[in-house]
Amino acid sequence: MSEKILYSYTGIFDTPDEIIHAAEKASEYGFKNYDVHTPYPLHGMNKAMKLPPSKLGYVALVVGLSGALAALLLMFWMSAVDYPIVIGGKPFFSFPAYVPVMFEVTVLSASIATVLTMLFIFFKLPNNAHPLNDTLYMKKVSSDKYGISIQAEDNKFNEADVRRFLEDCDAKEITAVYYDKEEINYKHKILEPKFIGFLLFTALLTSGVTYFTLNKLLYMPPFDWMMEQNKLNPQATSTVFDDGFGMRKPVEGTIARGFTPYSFSGQPEAAEVNLVNPLPVSKSVLELGQQKYDTFCSPCHGYYGEGDSRLRGQFPNPPSLHSEKIRTWKDGRIFHVITDGQNIMPSYSSQLTVNEIWAIVHYTRVLQRALNAKESDLQ
Amino acid sequence: MSVVDHTKELSVVEGKPALRSLDDLISKPLETKPDKKFFIALSITLSMMGLFVIGLGLTFWYGVGMWGNNNPVGWAFDIVNFVFWVGIGHAGTLISAILFLFRQKWRTGIARFAEGMTIFAVMTALLFPLIHVGRPWLDGWLMPYPNQHGLWVNFTSPLLWDVFAVSTYFIVSLIFWYVGLIPDFATLRERTSTKIKKAVYSTFSLGWRFSNRHWQHYEMVYLILAGFATPLVLSVHTIVSFDFAVSILPGWHTTIFPPYFVAGAVFSGFAMVQNVLIFVRKIFNYEHIITLDTLEKMNKIMLVTGSMVGYAYAMEFFIAWYSGVQPEQFTFLNRAFGPYAWAYWIMVSCNVITPQLFWFKKIRRSIPIMFVVAVFVNVGMWFERFVIVVTSLSRDYLPSSWAYYTPTYVDFMILIGSFGFFFTWILLFTKALPVVSIAEVKAVVDDAQPSHKGH
Known part of the structure; x- marks a missing residue:
């Protein structure tokens, strides 16, 4: 067994009053690297150890305020810049409605950040390899005793002096705590191949399961995405009617709602004589006509009725409307x-x-007149 | 009658037990094998959960048409149960955060358990938004938010605030709970002798070593978390009430909703905590930690919040009359004397009249009676949500669309099943984690703090 490296000297006390007294003496003596271990926080111990106040409040303040600001900016950008939508006639940037979310984000970010900062930055936990862990001393101070531990790295540390100091304080069970072999050679297990493999495995498993669930499983039965419903599709067989047809002819002598029968089918001359445009020539009618013309007619006839199709020869060009x-x-x-x-x-x-067609007719007239204007139009 | 010295604070933990005996007592359920009673209780809750699974299976297979929801009453048991369970969760954070800020030492015995109940209650509540969407297997697409079309969520909607509020509440409660558990895990780590348990406790205790340099920051973080959780707990049910109050439906569109909902939530939460603790202290012999005084104080809080809820019921009627808005007046008369009058009067008798018994000290300190009263409170608070949701929806502005809502057997299966889900977690919790905070209870035992003599 090679020479062991000393970590600290520890002493045990039975009552809270004694440990407070010991801590006061230790800070008066000038120790810096010492610690007190108690099963629960003792009132007045921070004062006895002359500890400066905890700075964790600043972490909460900074992260909380940043969280609030980030939430506000994000909501502003989402609902007033990136994709503004009018909702209930409220302004795009409606601050009062953002307050609840801002508040929740503040609380959430500050709480998480404060706790993580405390555990991982202030305490440098997890640390199960600390010399004090797995000692008899730790067993006692975790239950009902109060302990003080003066570390070897302290400038005033000197085995004999420290032992005498602890005896002066009436400490019991004064023992030296040494580093274990594993503790000295302790390396963070984060870089071990085993751990990295575990991480990779977890990542692959999570992403694989997620991919399978969202992209495969959800398209298997019974998830039919409402493709199969209790209704008759066109062309399907019906068991209700004797002839077995799912699609029915309209009852004789009836027409569907909103449908006006056209009585000049196949008789262009009769239509020309009998039909009169019922719409007035007004701005709104012409705008409707233009909109519908541009949507339905212009792909073949062109925006100005010149037969300049946008279909690039995939469909025969129609003749000009200006003939x-x-x-x-x-x-x-x-x-x-x-x-x-x-x-x-x-x-x-x-x-x-019907009205839209009549509006297109008016608009066609506008196009024709624009290319073949009368003398009077030009004055 | 014994004379009480009112200048001294009463002991929170009775009989000044030795600190080590507290360790033994609190960790006993974790170190012994579960007994027959535990398995009987577990089989009951698991059977209830079986109903839950069947009810949900029917719902998922045949669709939400299995529920009694009809055209005007599109929100029924699902939202009623959601609000009820979120409300149950409020006692935990109130005990751990607000009472901590008020330096109420009696909270230490019950805080851990109440926090655990908060977490399980919020978990139960969160099931309901997930199952009521109709095609719950698509819930996976909700997180992360699918934004293929570049369209963002509506930040002015109270339902969105609800998502933020409840999920924040869940996460912060979980953190609060875990931070409180770290020292207890370390105590258990030092006690246990089996290798697996030691590894588990070492992992979760993160190598905590009871250092005062750590305790100092730890106490600060506890204070900060309590400071944040206090407005948080008030905000959660406020925002849940916004789901109703921001709409224009008569009976929902009222500014009294936020405080009224928060009071109701604390009321029902305390009733549930009290009910469960009565069993816990008896079964695990915690009578000197969770004392009769503690239960009495909880009953006092129930009396206060119950009276606040009663005041809110009265004030709703007053405002309906005073506002002169006819639909509003009709809604409230309809609540009390319409087709749902039975539900309304169950609510009033359970929530307003029964807790008034707590004015009597004898009743406050009698365990059987207080248990029954708290059961009534829970029934009443469930009916409060039922009355608010269903009566307003079933008869709104347009008489031609009125309809009576009747729940189906599937609705009841899911309701009973949610209790099964909740209590299964509670039972597992009592066997898996210390249900009383070891470190916090030790700190409030008599003479556990230095006397600072000679200072």
Whole structure:
């Protein structure tokens, strides 16, 4: 056995009064590296040891205020800068509504930071390899005795003097505490391959399970994402009706809500004669017409009706709307083409309402007149 | 009658036990094998939890249509249970934080247990938002917040505040609890002889060594945490009440809700803590640590908060009349005399009338009677949430949409099951961790603090 390295001398006391007295004497004697160990905090011990007040309050203050500020800025950026949405007519930056979240974030960040700072920075825990751990001394001070430990690294440390000092204080069981072999050679286990492997394994397991759960498991039965429902899909068989068809024809002589039957299907000339545009030429009608024209007509006819399709030849270009023929058509004929389709142009009656089609007709007239203006328009 | 010297503080721990005997007593449940009684209790709570699992299975398989929720009453048992359990959780932090700031030494015997109950109650409460979303297997997508569309959450919504408040409350309570447990883990570490237990306690005690240089910071952190937890505990039920108060529904849209909810939460929380502690002190022989005086003080707090709740009930009626708002007036008359009058009068008799018995010292100090009263309080507080949620929703502004709500058997299975979930945790807690803070109790034993003679 090689020579052991001394950590400290320890003494045990039975009553709180004695330990307070001993601590006072130790600080008067001039020891710096000594500590008192008690099963619970003793009133007046900090004063006896002449300890400066704890600075942890500053950690709570700084982190708490930063948390509040960060929460405020984040909420400001999210709801007033990055994606502003009007909610309930409140301003984008509505401070009173942010107060609850700010408060919670303050409390949360300050509490976590203070505790972590105390445990890991102030105390340098976890530290199960400390020389005092696993000693008889620790067994006693963790239960019902009060102990003082004067460390060998103290400038005034001298084995004989310290022993005499402890005897003067009436300490019992004065013992020397030595470093264990493992404690001297103690290295942080964080860098051990075993620990790193454990971390990697945990990371892989967590991410694997998360990936599987969110991307695979949730698409297996019984999670059907409402794809299977108790209703009839188009083309499906029905057991309710005798003919087995799920899709039903409308009852004879009825029409669906909001649907106006078109009675000139396949009769462009009759439509031209009989249909009259019921809408007035007003700003709002023309704006509606422009919007619908740009959405439904312009992909093929172009924004100005010149037949300059944006489809780059994937679909045959339609003729210009500015031709003599179309300019002289009556409104009803244009309405008919949009409603019923013509050549390869399909019917738009399912996408557009009757009024919207009439508005487009007005807008078409605006386009035509813009290219072939009358003399009077130019004055 | 004995004469009491009122100039001296009464002993918090009776009989000046030796410090080592406290170690022995408190760590005894952890060092002995669970007995038959424990397994009987556990089988009861696990059976209740079985109901929970079946109820949730039915809900998940067939959908929330298994519940009694109907068109006007879209919020029913799920939110009632959520608010009830969050409320139960309030006693723990109140005892550990607010009473700590007020230097109430009697809190030491019950603080650890109450904090544990806080954590389990909040865990129980958190289940309800998760299951009521309809497709609970998608809860995994809530965290982290999925933001593929660049759209952020609505920071002006009380439901969002609720998420922040309850999760903060849970985390801070857990931290508070753990910080308190560190020295006790170290004490247990020094006591135990088995290798596995030693490794576990060493890990959780982080190598704590009872150093006064540590105690000094430790006490400061305890003070800071208590300082933060005090407004936090008040804020949590305030924000839960905002879920209702920020809406425009008659009966919900009132400014009295925050203090009223907080008082109610403390009220029901203390009732639950008292109920459970009566068993704990008897079974584990903690009668001298959790003394009759402590229970009496808890009953006094119940009397105070119960009266506050009663005042709030009266004030709601007064405001409804005084405001001159007709829907508001109708809602309150409807509460007391409408189809849900039975629930309203259960609530009033349990919450307002029963706790008034605590004006009598004999009743405050009689364990069977105080137990029954506290059970009534818990029933009443559950009905309070039921009355607030269901009566307001079932009859709001539009008479054509009125409907009566009746819970289904699945609703009751989940309600009973949530108690099973909660008490299972409590039972496991009593066998896994010291239910009384060893270090804190030692510090308040008579003569445990220096007398500072000659100073």
